[in-house]
Amino acid sequence: MKSQRIGYAPGVYDMFHVGHLNILRHAKDHCDFLIAGVVSDEMCELAKGRKPIVPEAERVEIVSHISYVDQAIIEVVPDKVETWRRTPFDVIFKGDDWRGTPKGDRLERDFAAVGVEVVYFPYTAHTSSTLLRRALNAVVAEQDREKVGGRSA
Numbered sequence: 001m002k003s004q005r006i007g008y009a010p011g012v013y014d015m016f017h018v019g020h021l022n023i024l025r026h027a028k029d030h031c032d033f034l035i036a037g038v039v040s041d042e043m044c045e046l047a048k049g050r051k052p053i054v055p056e057a058e059r060v061e062i063v064s065h066i067s068y069v070d071q072a073i074i075e076v077v078p079d080k081v082e083t084w085r086r087t088p089f090d091v092i093f094k095g096d097d098w099r100g101t102p103k104g105d106r107l108e109r110d111f112a113a114v115g116v117e118v119v120y121f122p123y124t125a126h127t128s129s130t131l132l133r134r135a136l137n138a139v140v141a142e143q144d145r146e147k148v149g150g151r152s153a
Contacts, residue, residue: 007031008089010075012039013059014052019123021066026121027093028068035089036063037075046078081110092116095123
């Protein structure tokens with residue numbers, strides 16, 4: 001009997017968008033059982049210097065209801081190999097914006113040592129949480145300018 005191939009797709013999954021859906025869809029095509037690792041608010045703040053817009057409890061709830069996801073967990077340690085020790089998987093999926101970078105090279109080296117394959121998928125460049133955050137900040141800034149302008153007119 002063939003054993004199940006378990007995949008792991010880590011991400012913040014803030015302001016869930018089509019890029020997130022594409023990663024999860026492609027990941028499920030490459031494994032039998034897909035675990036989505038939703039990065040905790042604390043880990044996101046450590047890595048990116050800011051908390052997500054959507055709180056972790058809501059992000060994990062959204063991701064857990066995506067049909068491609070068999071299990072969603074909150075990722076609470078920065079080291080992906082430590083996450084693997086806690087929740088074993090055979091393959092980890094990342095956007096190809098990681099390929100050839102120091103963090104991607106380290107990920108490949110660390111996982112090669114424990115027999116986990118690293119698979120990259122095309123990054124959805126036209127849609128990202130960073131772009132959505134910038135757009136949201138621009139809208140809020142414009143509304144703030146209008147409020148100030150309206151009071152002084």
